[in-house]
Amino acid sequence: MNHRRIIEGALAAVLLAGGFGRALAAEAEPVGSETCLGCHAERDVKKKLHTKAMSTAKGVPFDKACETCHGPGSLHAAAAGDKSSPGFATIKNPKDQSAAEQSETCLTCHKQKNLTLWGTSSHKQGGLSCAKCHTMHGDQKKNLAKDGVETCLTCHKKQRGELQLASHHPLIEGRMTCAGCHNPHGGVSGNLRGETVEDTCFKCHADKAGPFMHEHPPVVEECTTCHKPHGSANATLLKQGEPMLCLRCHKWPHTESTNNVSAMKTKTFEQRSRCTDCHNQIHGSDRKAGLKD
Ligand code: HEC
Ligand code: HEC
Ligand code: HEC
Ligand code: HEC
Ligand code: HEC
Ligand code: HEC
Ligand code: HEC
Ligand code: HEC
Ligand code: HEC
Ligand code: HEC
Helix, strand or coil, rough: CCCHHHHHHHHHHHHHHHHHHHHHHHHHHHHHHCHHHHCCCHHHCCCCHHHHHHHHHHHCCCCCCCCCCHHHCCHHCCCCCCCCCCHHHHHHCHHCCCCHHHHHHHHEEEEEEECCHHHHHHHHCCCCCCCEEEEECCCCHEECCCHHHHHCCCCHHHHHHHHCEEEEEECCCCCCCCCHCCCCCCCCCCCCCCHHHHHCCCCCCCCCCCCCCCCHHHHHHHHHHCCCCCCCCHHHHHHCCHHHHHHHHCCCCCCCHHCCCCCHHHHHHHHHCCCHHHCCCCEECCHHHHHHC
């Protein structure tokens, strides 16, 4: 290809992307999904999740489905697959649209509660479109691009590493998803489900919520003072092992209280260094002071 043809080609592309293409697109008419499938048999979304949802919940019949998202396709269809024909590119390809344009199509229908914070979410700010996580042409649950956790781990490498550590929330095991704690469409605090870290944890660990007769102040304050959310090399997702975790705020040995302690338990501490062998109600207790049973 000589230089002249490259320049002409580039010029045509600019014209297409600009006013010329748009003027043509405005003239295009709907042709119906069956026509599309004449050439895009591999896109037969007839039975697939999203098209089905559109027709059952919004009354968008299958024949209108493709063009609801891709725009009217008569000129594209008439181009008969010839990419150099000006009509070809009048079909909307979400991959060529800006993230905001792509999401706009989706948001015309999707106004549910879960999505109300999308506008301020870190994912929107980070330049993501809906289609980074969802695919309209797949069969995954919730139209996700990949299995729930894999969708997220493609970008979040740090979390992938954390989930390999000895103690971790059972995400890779498939017993919960990132969405158990995060709303990927935005949240009040970061991307969390709850208004605070605590609220988020209490959705599944309600037994730690109290109120207790004998509270442990750091627990009331923030679970992440002692725990990591994703994974840790220490047992039970702890930030630090015992007794160092406790010695950040407390002194050892005890003062006068040690005479309440049986010799056997004291010996156990010398071997295991676990304060929680005695203080086993570390999140709060209704029964006795000292966070013990
Ligand atoms: C006459 C055959 C034909 C018909 C009818 C047809 N297409 Fe296409 N379309 C093609 C071909 C060929 C391509 C290029 C495919 C490729 O590069 O893999 C294409 C590409 C596309 C693309 C990607 C465009 C791009 O910029 O790369 C979209 C989106 C698309 N078609 C949607 C539709 C929809 C929606 C309809 C119905 C309104 C439709 N097509 C009807 C042949 C057709
Ligand atoms: C709810 C919106 C929606 C509907 C309905 C829909 N699509 Fe798509 N389509 C998309 C999005 C978004 C993409 C971008 C990638 C993805 O999600 O798979 C896409 C991608 C495509 C592509 C591939 C473009 C490329 O460059 O790879 C083709 C071809 C296509 N759609 C054709 C169709 C046909 C044919 C129908 C009807 C049977 C249809 N689509 C229905 C949203 C939709
Ligand atoms: C960062 C990834 C990501 C992005 C970006 C994203 N989603 Fe989601 N979406 C998810 C996940 C994960 C779920 C499943 C949530 C669950 O299991 O509770 C979901 C669920 C949904 C649902 C199902 C109903 C619900 O609320 O659970 C709808 C509808 C939806 N998303 C629409 C959208 C739209 C529209 C956009 C763009 C404005 C978008 N999503 C952007 C990851 C994403
Ligand atoms: C014409 C209206 C319409 C458009 C446009 C549309 N959707 Fe939907 N979508 C629906 C309906 C209706 C449902 C089923 C009911 C519901 O969950 O709201 C649905 C369901 C979903 C679900 C949930 C599936 C499940 O298993 O719970 C996701 C995710 C989703 N849409 C994402 C998108 C994305 C991303 C786009 C843009 C590429 C989009 N939708 C465009 C109407 C639409
Ligand atoms: C396409 C890449 C991509 C995918 C896929 C993705 N994210 Fe993100 N995520 C980002 C970007 C970019 C940011 C913006 C902040 C940053 O630079 O880390 C972000 C930020 C976040 C934050 C931080 C919020 C804050 O305010 O500090 C959380 C939490 C998060 N993502 C969770 C998820 C979850 C859960 C999923 C899967 C449902 C997911 N992400 C999928 C790219 C992605
Ligand atoms: C058990 C609840 C929980 C689960 C499950 C969870 N997270 Fe988080 N995540 C949190 C908490 C809590 C924070 C920290 C928020 C803070 O300190 O303000 C966080 C922070 C983040 C951040 C931002 C800070 C950072 O470390 O970069 C990203 C990104 C993130 N999570 C991604 C993910 C991904 C991806 C998954 C799924 C593989 C996931 N999370 C699963 C609770 C969870
Ligand atoms: C969506 C539900 C869910 C949420 C929300 C949740 N967890 Fe969990 N958590 C689990 C499950 C499931 C396990 C595994 C329990 C098991 O193996 O029996 C677990 C285990 C734990 C463990 C013990 C880990 C071990 O190795 O023994 C700790 C500590 C923990 N979670 C802390 C938290 C904290 C802190 C939060 C808030 C940031 C939180 N969890 C939010 C479901 C959740
Ligand atoms: C002062 C530090 C500290 C704080 C703050 C803390 N934890 Fe813990 N947590 C621990 C220790 C230590 C263990 C291990 C106890 C053991 O091995 O007997 C533990 C264990 C757990 C476990 C697993 C064992 C069980 O009892 O179910 C869960 C779940 C848990 N914590 C959730 C939470 C939640 C939710 C919060 C916030 C409300 C929180 N923790 C705040 C220190 C703390
Ligand atoms: C972030 C600081 C912090 C950490 C970490 C912490 N604590 Fe505490 N703890 C406190 C505060 C503050 C009190 C309230 C009484 C006080 O001022 O000593 C308290 C009270 C207690 C009490 C009750 C004392 C009484 O008089 O009833 C016990 C027992 C205790 N902590 C044990 C532990 C153990 C065991 C660990 C480690 C698993 C631990 N704490 C980690 C701050 C902390
Ligand atoms: C062998 C059992 C045992 C072990 C191990 C143990 N404690 Fe205690 N601790 C007690 C008893 C008993 C009391 C008196 C509580 C009461 O009044 O009921 C106490 C009291 C406390 C108090 C209240 C103030 C004080 O000094 O009297 C704190 C704080 C405390 N322990 C922290 C810790 C920390 C931190 C560790 C680990 C480094 C630890 N304990 C290990 C049995 C133990």
